[in-house]
Amino acid sequence: MVTLLLATAVAADPCVGHPEWSHADRRACASREAAALDSELAEQVAVVARNTKASGGLAARANRCNFGSDQGVTLGQYARLRHDLVEGQRSFIRYRDAHCRFEGITAFGGTAQGDVVTQCRIALTRERIRRLRALDVDPRHIDTSCVSKSKPSH
Numbered sequence: 001m002v003t004l005l006l007a008t009a010v011a012a013d014p015c016v017g018h019p020e021w022s023h024a025d026r027r028a029c030a031s032r033e034a035a036a037l038d039s040e041l042a043e044q045v046a047v048v049a050r051n052t053k054a055s056g057g058l059a060a061r062a063n064r065c066n067f068g069s070d071q072g073v074t075l076g077q078y079a080r081l082r083h084d085l086v087e088g089q090r091s092f093i094r095y096r097d098a099h100c101r102f103e104g105i106t107a108f109g110g111t112a113q114g115d116v117v118t119q120c121r122i123a124l125t126r127e128r129i130r131r132l133r134a135l136d137v138d139p140r141h142i143d144t145s146c147v148s149k150s151k152p153s154h
Contacts, residue, residue, distance in 0.1 A: 023111075030118045037125040044132045045089050052082050096124045 015021075015029035100120035107113035 027115060027118070030115065030122065034118050034121050034125070037122060037129070041125050041129050041132075044129050045085065048132055048135055049082055049085055052085065092128055096121060096128075100124065 015026050015033055018026070021029070100117045103120045104113045104117035107116050
């Protein structure tokens with residue numbers, strides 16, 4: 001799977017395909033790309049966390065309205081999902097960095113070792129972003145028609 005990720009990353013890598021660039025130019029470009037992806041990943045995690053929090057409140061109200069109880073996913077479960085998202089993200093970063101250092105060892109300390117590590121980080125980070133975007137925790141996708149029709153309880 002990592003080979004496939006790396007092959008995909010090379011195909012989509014803006015730093016590849018510039019024969020006029022020096023090795024230092026390509027390395028600098030890859031470092032900028034990795035940093036930009038780290039920022040994009042942090043932003044995507046924040047979006048999922050915000051949407052999960054908003055979805056939790058809406059889902060709990062919709063469940064009470066539709067079922068007369070908190071059947072289905074409850075507000076507490078959404079809070080747990082947010083916790084799991086944060087813990088999963090921390091674990092992903094630890095995994096990514098350790099795994100890519102390991103892949104870098106395949107260069108046996110040669111000049112390509114840093115390049116292998118950076119390309120691995122780029123590939124795994126792109127995949128993580130793709131997977132986070134695929135999660136459907138957008139509050140706009142929760143059926144709240146029952147909530148908007150019901151009278152508020154006091």
